[in-house]
Amino acid sequence: MPDGPKITSRPGGPLMVTGGLPVVRKRPVHSEHGEPMTWQTSEPLTDKNTYALCRCGQSANKPFCDGAHSAAEFEGTDTADASTYGQRAKALGGTGLTVSDDRSICVHAGFCGTRVTNVWKQVAETGDTSVRMAVINEIEKCPSGALTYRLDGDDADTEPDLPAQVGVIEDGPLWVSGGATVTTAGGVELEPRERVTLCRCGASANKPLCDGSHKEAGFQDG
Numbered sequence: 537m538p539d540g541p542k543i544t545s546r547p548g549g550p551l552m553v554t555g556g557l558p559v560v561r562k563r564p565v566h567s568e569h570g571e572p573m574t575w576q577t578s579e580p581l582t583d584k585n586t587y588a589l590c591r592c593g594q595s596a597n598k599p600f601c602d603g604a605h606s607a608a609e610f611e612g613t614d615t616a617d618a619s620t621y622g623q624r625a626k627a628l629g630g631t632g633l634t635v636s637d638d639r640s641i642c643v644h645a646g647f648c649g650t651r652v653t654n655v656w657k658q659v660a661e662t663g664d665t666s667v668r669m670a671v672i673n674e675i676e677k678c679p680s681g682a683l684t685y686r687l688d689g690d691d692a693d694t695e696p697d698l699p700a701q702v703g704v705i706e707d708g709p710l711w712v713s714g715g716a717t718v719t720t721a722g723g724v725e726l727e728p729r730e731r732v733t734l735c736r737c738g739a740s741a742n743k744p745l746c747d748g749s750h751k752e753a754g755f756q757d758g
Contacts, residue, residue: 541700541716543734545744548612548721550588550601551734553702555716559587559599562679562703562711564645572646575677577703589702589710593738598757599704610738614720616745620727621681628656631663633685635671636693640682643709643733644748647677655683679703679711680746681731695730707756709733709746720744 541555561578587600591612594604605612617624617640625636635655648655655674662668675683676696684693700714711733712718718726718734721744726732733746737755740747 541714542719543702543712543716544719545591545612545614545721546588548610549591549605551591551710551736551744552586552588554586556583556585557712557714557716558583558699558701559589560701560703561706563706564647569651571650572677575703580701581704589736591734591736591738591744593736593753593755596758599702599710599736608738612721612738612743614722614724614743616720616724616726616742618720618724618726621684621729625684628659630659630668630671630685632665632668633662633672633687635659635662635675636684636686638682640742640747641680641733641745642682642748643680643705643746644751645677645679645705645708648674648683679705679709679731680733681729698730704736704757705733708750710736718744 541557544552558580559582563576564572565574565576567573589599590601592605592610594608595602625638628635658667658671675685686693698713703711705711715728734744735746737750737753739749739753
């Protein structure tokens, strides 16, 4: 989408967003067992057409950049694989659909399983319509799109109908939906996807993408 929203990673600096993407907070709602069930969304945090988002984890004005990367001497080298999801993902199979999984972009949001089962176990049981529906629901809540599904007879993965926005996940990454173009600090344009998660803690080894390192790093919004 050449004329659509764009996110550009700046060398040693923030993520520059153009195209008027709304910024909202996204918080998982958990069950009494601590299992994420759905997402709760706030009102937009800004109505600006252009803004900078922190990706070093040090800003006192998260999710926005306040220049803290300079004092922190943040390097932020982008190392994300420029290949496509289809090239990286592993097909898990299924009945009535094919589930695929790319572990390299998993952010450990936890919607892919419960205390009794998970998508990987359920794939073999998708001949049961109720299980297939559960798998679809779990996959569509995955913010990074690490998990996808393709219905039998289709030539493309089915994506949830998500708004074009930047979702700030509580103590986690930036969840960009709607197919915005993401370009690395080295000028490499990543594959446009309906769902992508970008690092904002500074710890990912797959920048500008999130690889789940925020949990191990103990990142908090502050």
